[in-house]
Amino acid sequence: MLVVSNLHTYYGRIHALKGISLHMKPMEVVALIGGNGAGKSTVLKSISGIVRSASGSITLNGDDITHVSPEKIVMSGVSHVPEGRRIFPRLTVEDNLLLGAFTRKDYSEIKKDMARMQELFPVLAKRRKQYAGNLSGGEQQMLAIARGLMSRPMLLLLDEPTMGLAPVVAKDIYRQIRYLNKERGLGILIVEQNARVALGLADRGYIIETGRIVLEGNASELRQSNEIKRAYLGKDYREVWE
């Protein structure tokens, strides 16, 4: 479905991506794992078109989307839920959801999707008239995901969705992500610093270091890899997400 090949991206003179290649099959969950500053967010931003890449290509279902505008990319079925949630704080929960459907014109269906999102995330239903900035961190993350779903994507790009959240809340978010993949057939590219968590959820994974993919494979293989255990899983590695 998604093929990224030999992607190079710069911020001014900083060479953030040095030839990234990765691919995703439909309905797959793929984890992109790496430390701070490795270039994970830049990969997602390059795919969603808010950062321009210098060379390489990105194709979606065979169409080249490398230099396509962010709005066209949203319309072609990719939705990016950014790092740090980035909800619109002084707009209501409902307005945030409506903005997620900005590129759509099927207004009666948008209404129905709003109701579906509130079923999926019941906390949003209770707070739909409140300013999004007044929600708790976990609720904001749910709103950010729900807002991302409002464009009816086939591929969801999730950037560190549980950053800064309490473990119980994080678990809840992961349950939702798994549900979206299993029951709704959504392809998910998830960025994580925590390899243990991400590999528990994903089918496959890529390890990125300073702008390069250094390791890739099935989640189960990667979990066995000594390199990963040492670098990302820590000594007290346990399997918790099953």
Added chain:
Amino acid sequence: MFWQQALNGVVIGCVYTLVALGYTMVYGILGIINFAQGEIYMYGAYGAVITLGLTGNLTLSVLVGISLSCVVGVLLERVAFKPLRGLNPLISLISAIGASIFLSSSARFIFGPDERPFPIHFASHMYNFLGVDISDMQLIIIGASLLLITLLYVIVNHTKNGRAMKAVAMDAEAAMLMGIDVDKTYMFTFLIGSALSGVAGILMAIYYNTTYPTMGTLPGLKAFSAAVLGGVGSIPGAVVGGLTLGVAENLGAAYISSGFKDAFAFLALVLVLVIRPSGIMGSKR
């Protein structure tokens, strides 16, 4: 006398408000101060006056005036601001001042330096409400301003474009991820701000019966002050600021000294900012 002066202040305050709305929207959404707002106002007035001289059709002239303001505003965004996006806001500010000087000098070049009266004479009826005289032109200014402010309120709060404007104002990158065309939103913001300034310019060209190349300078400065007074970036703030400034300067002129009329506006600005640096309705950041 007090209520009469207060009313005159409200009328002029409405005009400041219309221009201040342009300042405040552009600031709220793009984070820049468009110092050429007063020149956009002047071009609106010229557009209307010249078209009226040629055709004698008032409705057409008003539409041409507003359109000219919109064209000037949108070109300004493309030429003077868009290339500087992402750089230090100070650079945009300098560009805005340059654009303002360029626009008023080019108006002098195109239209000539002389004052032009408004081509048709409005027979002025006076009405009396509870001892306060009000002319039909004053009623028109107040009515048109109320209408436009309401319209703006509806656009910003109850339309899809309005929601996009707010989203871009809060977080432009996140707005892009929603599929909002940020460039288009900036253009739309300039379009609305320019149209409001254009209307203000036309109203004042009729009210004072004169049009000249620097007619936008002082109202532009005062409207900027009004926007800051109310809390720049806030739409209700622009309304409160504009009216406060208009009333303050008229009362100051009537009771203290008419020679210092223009100074009272800025005095009010300084006073408010000393007490409340973020402006009357501004959020404390």
